[in-house]
Amino acid sequence: MAETPYEVLGVAKTAGADEIRKAYRKLAKQLHPDLNPGKPEAEARFKSVSAAYDLLSDPEKRARYDRGEIDESGAERPRYSYRPHAEGAQGRKYAPQGEMNVEDLEDLFAMFGQRASGQRGRPGGAGQGGFRVPGQDSLYSLTVGFVEAAAGGRQRLSLAPDQWLDVTIPAGIADGQVLRLKGKGQPGFGGGEPGDALIEVHVAPHPLFRRDGDDIRVELPVSLAEAVLGARVTVPTVTGPVTMTIPKGSDSGAQLRLRGKGMQKKGHEGDQYVTLKVVIGEAGDAELAQFLEGWAAKHPGDPRRGMGAP
């Protein structure tokens, strides 16, 4: 350990300012480099005496040195922060006698029990400690069809051979939405409330229907004759097939709306949009081709007029 500045000056730790100044002057005279030419150890000693006096002659520095905040050279010392030690394993020995031992969970439970009965003005419930814990929530996943998600319905979720949950699927439920069934989770402990069942609902995609917000979009193949002459056709919807009129001379890609046939949310049902898709298919036979050759010659219209030069 380095010499303390008190030792360097040869004074007691309790020495007063006068005593320190006297000791310094005496040593400084003895060791001054001008009086000791060619004696490097005297010069080194002189430096440390000056440094020691510099520190001890300043009451502020001296106090900080005495408290261990700075070292002999006046440099800051790393401070010991008490908190990390106190909260660590070493700090245990300073814990008050009779500290609650959490290893013994009864103590902790008793504490909870006091709170529960004190705050709610109810007896502590089951168990000696009056410890009451709500049950955990149970998490389930359920996949429903598109039509069921749009129109609503009921599903039975089986948990065990003799245990199930009846789940009401609200109309218009979105993929990933979570339903909460209050009190259908794990039972509580000591009279605590049961947890809830949380059911994450997944909606399976549909080959015809596509969801667009609260609306449903569907593509409807129609024949050339139906598009040209108009027709009454049957269209699937989430509430069952309906009859729809295709107006005379409908273009492929034309959109027709079936009001209220989208998501069946009570009071604000969405609509179903039907996009016509003219299908030539087998109708494109030789007879039709022959007819159109003659017909086209008499009707030289250009549907791309107005698109401008490519």
Added chain:
Amino acid sequence: MTGLDDLLGRFAGLERAELVRWVENRWVLPDDEGGRWVFREVDIARVELILHVRHEFAVGDDAMELMLGLLDQVYSLRRQMGRLAAALEAQPAEVQAAIKRALAAHG
């Protein structure tokens, strides 16, 4: 290993008799190794804390006794809280979520 003399060297403003009294008062609890006091990091930090408080606030022995008693209770509670928090962190996510909800509801 920090003995009594090492500690007195570390804190120039600390008198031997004073430190001995602190130990006798059980303010500082060094380990006893073959009749020799050994100060651990926590003890050194505590000595520094006592020195600092005594100087900064001119705290006398009675008040120091009271302050250390309260301080030890606070740190004891904080340590227990830390252990409880660690136990909660070891629980499955849904248990943690339920506890967080309960804490929010009974805040």
